[in-house]
Amino acid sequence: MDQPADPRTTDLGFARVDIDRAHRTGDPEVVYGAGKTPDQVVAILRALHEKHPERAVLATRVAADALDVVARALPEATVDLVARAVTVGPLPETHGTVAVVAAGTSDAPVAAEAALTVRVHGSAVDLITDVGVAGLHRLLGVRERLDAADCLVVVAGMEGALPSVVGGLTGVPLVAVPTSVGYGASLGGVAALLAMLNSCAPGITVVNIDNGYGAGVHAARVARRSAR
Template sequence: MDEKHIMEMLKDYKSGKLEEEEVISKLKKLPYEDIDYAKIDNHRSLRRGYGEVVYCAGKTPEQTANIFQRMLCGRGRVLGTRADIKTYEEVKAKAHDAVYHKDARAITVIREDIDKNKGLILIATGGTSDIPVAEEAAITAEFMGNTVERLYDVGVAGIHRLLMNTDKLYSASVIIAVAGMEGALASVIGGLADCPVIAVPTSVGYGANFGGLSALLTMLNSCSSGIGVVNIDNGFGAGCLAAMINRDRK
């Protein structure tokens, strides 16, 4: 239950729409609701500016669906990451307006609008194989109220593809660079752009890529300044960080 819903509840109590017992029952669930296998953080939006996000991997579809259902009792927007189609079907059975974003492996339920942040978040990938991680970042940033533009398959193997789109680099407030293999894309973008760059190494690559470790080390050792690096395949973390940077843009 976020600040908006708390205020609405108090307003309903003052107008007589809610009885005192109902208010007490709702307040008992603050600041979190314990449903045995999960403790739903109802106050995260008050602390962080955005609500708790459901990490679906490792949970049963039934657990995820129940968590969505409980979270939707106190807020109008819920995001779930790393969800498969079976999990989505369970969620949709309880929330008919749930949407599955296949490439991002994400579920969104959006029942209320939020204010849009100023500025543009640009998401660039080295190759087409990096798109699932990039889409996780994109859906996350969009869910948090940001305008997102995609620039896919502009890696250093054909660097002219990136250089022909420098106008997009210059128009962005934050750039997320998603790349596997040797992970050089972030360094190149960092040398061209005048905004923060969030580098996301992916596990795309041949054997010596070591599941994304080579891209991670390249990004951490970049000689371009203004680059921050998140963990391997962590599109959600990149999208969230970009949204926080863009939120504070004047």
């Protein structure tokens, strides 16, 4: 006997898109583009945009060839080449501010993913780049911007020390993102991850290696609530 269609999902054959997530959590489903074909990314984005035309929907980790396909298939889409991400639909009104703090230029893709995620999830972004611990004067020069934010996302590879330093300078809620940037002993970001998990600065939350998206969602939710 056929089961009745679930009104909370849209069945595309290869995927069951969760169209009820915005109602449950305040944020619509996001497309994780890695491992999906370009046509699959386009189909899911279309399905989500049809259900949420009033706000942007997001696809992350989209391969370079898929970005070209999506841009042609969805002319209204906005492509972020640095973040390797795509949005379709208008960005929402902002509530609160997240400062995304990147240690170095090599961390830019993860920082860009975090920044775009924050914006799609309804908070303003202050992007602060190239303030790693190798030049502490650069970080000290932006202390007022750190204190002005409602939440921080701190992105760093190599030895992953930046979140500890930032956590010692300000009491703003902080999400640390280890990146896979570094030489051999960095173990693809494991060294930075362990350093952040073992930080002596209290109050630091740590997400997985290169997970700018997860950090951005968390930070945007903190900032939105802080701004109420």
